[in-house]
Amino acid sequence: MKILVINPGSTSTKIAVYEDMLPLLMCNIQHSVEELSVFPQVLDEFEFRKNLVLRELETNGIPFAFDAVVGRGGLLKPVSGGVYEVNEAMIQDTTTHAMHTHACNLGGLIAHNLASQLPGCRAFIADPGVVDELDDVARITGSPLMPRITIWHALNQKAIARHYAREQGTRYEDLDLIICHLGGGISVAAHHHGKAIEANNALNGDGPFSPERAGTLPAGALIDLCFSGKFTRDELKKRISGHAGLAAHLGTTNVPAIIRSIEEGDKKAELVLDSMIYNVAKTIAATSVALYGKIDAILLTGGIAYSDYVVSRLKKRISFLAPIHVYPGEEEMDSLAFNALGALKGELPIQIYT
Numbered sequence: 261m262k263i264l265v266i267n268p269g270s271t272s273t274k275i276a277v278y279e280d281m282l283p284l285l286m287c288n289i290q291h292s293v294e295e296l297s298v299f300p301q302v303l304d305e306f307e308f309r310k311n312l313v314l315r316e317l318e319t320n321g322i323p324f325a326f327d328a329v330v331g332r333g334g335l336l337k338p339v340s341g342g343v344y345e346v347n348e349a350m351i352q353d354t355t356t357h358a359m360h361t362h363a364c365n366l367g368g369l370i371a372h373n374l375a376s377q378l379p380g381c382r383a384f385i386a387d388p389g390v391v392d393e394l395d396d397v398a399r400i401t402g403s404p405l406m407p408r409i410t411i412w413h414a415l416n417q418k419a420i421a422r423h424y425a426r427e428q429g430t431r432y433e434d435l436d437l438i439i440c441h442l443g444g445g446i447s448v449a450a451h452h453h454g455k456a457i458e459a460n461n462a463l464n465g466d467g468p469f470s471p472e473r474a475g476t477l478p479a480g481a482l483i484d485l486c487f488s489g490k491f492t493r494d495e496l497k498k499r500i501s502g503h504a505g506l507a508a509h510l511g512t513t514n515v516p517a518i519i520r521s522i523e524e525g526d527k528k529a530e531l532v533l534d535s536m537i538y539n540v541a542k543t544i545a546a547t548s549v550a551l552y553g554k555i556d557a558i559l560l561t562g563g564i565a566y567s568d569y570v571v572s573r574l575k576k577r578i579s580f581l582a583p584i585h586v587y588p589g590e591e592e593m594d595s596l597a598f599n600a601l602g603a604l605k606g607e608l609p610i611q612i613y614t
């Protein structure tokens with residue numbers, strides 16, 4: 261079966277084509293802050309990102325003929341994990357009442373648009389960032405008006421957890437893990453026997469700052485800024501997610517470029533990147549509490565995990581907690597293809613989003 265996989269991220273669009281589980285094409289198109297800043301809203305990037313997909317297929321001589329198109333899932337209502345067929349309720353929730361803004365909202369929409377042009381082709385998403393398995397104690401904050409929610413790299417974290425379990429000759433369901441995805445956003449989750457009982461909101465103001473997110477902020481200062489009259493609501497949202505973190509301090513989300521400028525003597529870049537690493541380490545240590553400190557392993561993944569500069573400094577701060585294993589990049593594309601194939605073959609239950 262032929263499967264097209266589309267993964268729109270905050271700093272990239274990843275595209276893959278599979279014949280069953282055999283990858284025929286795999287490409288990762290990076291987006292600069294300037295390139296995306298011409299689009300007022302994420303949904304305005306629909307045509308741009310869809311055309312990138314079509315262009316890559318054409319450039320690589322891949323015929324536009326698929327049994328399924330699967331996209332990274334969007335930020336819908338909290339759901340259980342698994343594979344979902346894209347339906348009208350999902351499209352409505354993504355377009356008209358989008359609960360959160362993120363490029364992944366385009367995954368299901370582009371999948372649906374392309375699949376609808378092909379007879380018999382189905383559109384799916386799997387393990388979206390709103391998969392919610394939180395322990396009840398992790399939901400309560402100091403204000404009943406603002407319960408805690410989680411938005412995280414559920415798809416990749418679960419794929420990496422299963423990868424590690426396979427290597428250890430055991431099952432994800434038998435392990436206690438802390439997993440940290442170091443991407444455009446940074447998520448840290450505690451996985452207890454196959455469920456993420458603790459995970460931050462990597463998109464909106466919870467956890468470490470990241471290449472393009474502010475992470476946890478001082479609440480009083482944030483309220484003052486909201487009422488300062490200096491920013492519109494949308495501008496302030498961008499200061500939390502988009503033009504925040506490394507992008508706000510250093511004008512780029514490109515970590516290899518930041519490391520090159522540190523090597524050339526840029527002291528500001530060094531301090532900011534070291535601070536991001538410090539904040540990630542602090543969140544990982546705090547997350548260990550969810551597992552009562554009994555951690556089989558800490559797994560580091562995501563694009564930034566390619567960097568020895570970052571990983572070695574992170575290890576220095578957290579190696580007292582548990583053994584650390586590094587899985588650079590992501591296994592989201594394989595995981596999406598696996599879910600679509602399982603759905604097509606009737607080997608995985610297809611969940612209905614309502």
Ligand SMILES: Nc1ncnc2c1ncn2[C@@H]1O[C@H](COP(=O)(O)OP(=O)(O)O)[C@@H](O)[C@H]1O
Pocket residue numbers: 269270271272442443444445471513514515516562563564565566567589590
């Ligand atoms: N070789 C590398 N070394 C360090 N950082 C990298 C490397 N490759 C990519 N990155 C960084 O990884 C981040 C993107 O990670 P990725 O997991 O692809 O995220 P996303 O899906 O959020 O776009 C960017 O900040 C990018 O600069």
Ligand SMILES: CCCC(=O)OP(=O)(O)O
Pocket residue numbers: 269270271362364389411412413443444445446447462463
């Ligand atoms: C939306 C889920 C988590 C996230 O922050 O993803 P990116 O790192 O791809 O922006």
